[in-house]
Amino acid sequence: MSDTPSQRNPAFVRTEMLPEQAPPATETGIIKWARENLFSGTSNSILTVLSIISIYYIVVSAAPWILNGVWNSASIRECREILEGAAGGCFAVLTERWNQLLFGFKYPNEEYWRPGLAFVLLFVAAAPVMFFKYLPSKMLLFTALYPFLAYWLIWGGPILAPIFALFGFVVGYVVWSQLVTRSFAAGFFGSIVAAALTWWIGGMITSAVAPEETLLSAVPSRDMGGFMLNLILGTVCVSLSIPFGIALALGRQSNMPIIKWICVVFIEFVRGVPLITLLFVANVVLAYFLPPGSNFDLIIRVIIMITAFASAYIAEVIRGGLAALPTGQYEAADSLGLDYPQAMRLIILPQALKISIPGIVNVAVGLFKDTTLVSVISMFDLVGMIRGPILASTEWNGVYWELFGAAAILFFVVCYGISQYSQWLERELATDHR
């Protein structure tokens, strides 16, 4: 009854599976990818061809210029003799003037290791803040010491000055931790008074015992220059402006009308004028408003104005973060019986700051780029060095591309690095469901 294959006697029966055939050449590998991504339609193909042509032209015109570049010569004339009319960049200006580009033309040569060391230590100091999940929190101690150390390394002079500055902060912190259990306001104002008192006494002691010879020779502020000046202005102003920005943002959110309006007027005024006018103020106007006879460094005046500028922008970013928090968070803090400073410190600000990180980084990157504006008020930062001493010198008059290209690359590396870090941090801090 059963039909077996042998009974039917068919001509051929396959007993095992065929091996898989390779897909057709147009449906695999790079050809498929190119078809889907580059030539999926008429307009797409035209765009691709146009892009390839423009890339080709850029490469063809730039490649010989970079590959033929001259890295060793003393002046642009010598450089052109070496090139003999061939296309090529004169990168010798970078090797020749590298130290000037980095440190300015007045910083003493034999002391270059000091800002260099400060720059390297900046990474050590920033690391525990940037990668707080992965590094021991004890390293934060070094971060706290770093500003004083960096000041001493870069400016030199008597070591007592940064030590007393640090000591003032320590005294302020001790007073604060003693008084804060009674009330926040008492701790806050008490610590300010204690720190100011320490600095006043310290200032008198420092000037009384000023030694003739100091361990590190003092370098005046006007000798700072080059990319170092951009970095100093950038880091100092950004780190100073964050606490001011938080204070301004809280003040603007406050329900005390006078405090609110003081903050609103400050923020809107500073955001409404270009940075360059604030630099004019630092350069020519601020001196009129300081006590007669006082002589502030231009660099300190510039730091004051840039910090004011940055804190207004950061205040707006943080205000956005505060506004983005649901009202329930404020109410929950109140219902726990926390007072205003506690609620802010423990509940509101940690969340609001987390939301504001991308915005704060944007402001920081923008501010770092804006530090080039100081070249307009005749400070010799990187751009000022290039436009001033280097392009004006007889040896290198006319080497535009190499210098500005190098400046652009330096800024690109720093800014792109910071923005990549902020994207990483955002992913790191994301606690919501994905």
Added chain:
Amino acid sequence: MTTMTDPPQESFRLSMLLNDTRYRSYTFQFIALMAVVALIAYLGSNLVQNLRAAGLNISYQFLGEPSGYDINQRLIEYDSQSSHWRASVVGILNTLLVAFLACVTATIFGVAAGVLRLSKNWLVRKLMAVYVEAFRNVPVLIWIIIIFTVMTAVLPAPRAFRGDDATASMLFDAVAFTNRGVFIPSPILASGGWIVILTFLASIVGVIFYRRYATKLLYDTGRLLPMFWPSVGILFLPSILIFFILGQPISLEYPELKGFNFQGGWTIRGSLIALWFALAIYTGAFIAENVRAGIQAISKGQTEAAASLGLRPGRIMNLVILPQALRVIIPPLISQYLNITKNSSLAIAVGYMDITGTLGGITLNQTGRAIEAVLLLMLFYLVISLSISAVMNIYNNAVKLKER
């Protein structure tokens, strides 16, 4: 039986100013107000002392005195005998000119780059990403100087255009790119030229009315009129007809090489072009990111819903995606315009005579009136910024999602 009684009225004690939350805010506000008043008084007294020591006063009389300097790029009549005030007005107009040009160009660059960054084409997508990252991460001052260098050091001198063996030639025999600026033809209106211009303006109004009519017809009857070609026709045909009927009343004056420089036509200085294009390309990169974020903020469901209604891709973009994306894009776009206006003050780095270059530059240095000049300068930018913010607030309120 219990009776509710009011808690006993506490009499006001001085310590309540610090400890009672009802009164504490008054204490803090009083302290803040006193601190601000003290700061202003301190700065003011310093100012008075410093001015007295330097033998100066605050006065705006310098605005009426002859300026004594020349401005090569100007929109209104001005010479070195004009007053400082007039120099400032020339500067204000120059600021507004470069800000307007840069805003328009940056919008074009930014929208193009932002849309192309979302393109299906891998190569174009990557190219646009490179453009955006390269320009966003390098200071605008460096871009301004680089383009200014191209305009002054790379372009040929006017004498390169001379003779039979000229090394440079004019584009279409009309536009000359030289290191002294770009020379372009200028239109000359003969009698009747105004009629052509008026006709063109009337055509624009006509196109608007045609589009309104077509939309109304579509809503009333469902009949769809063609849009594009009739619009083009209404826009250009009448003007061209009148132009030829009146015997070509508008002609162009071409720049010509005379002596050491080009004469005739309009001159656009290298500094203006450097500032204009640097601001446009730099801000364009930021606008591209805003546009991309705006389009990506519209959920994919909207596109799919529109497609399932049977709309064609072009209509999906115009009727569904863009109206929603614009609500996200426009506020940051306007703040980018604000940034362009403020960044145009970098003109001083390339010698373009905007308000910072005239009032905050030469006038300040010549008269030594630092406080007055800087104050006026800040006031000008403040007025511009606040009015743009006001416009933005009005717009935001207009497009806000109406929550019920």
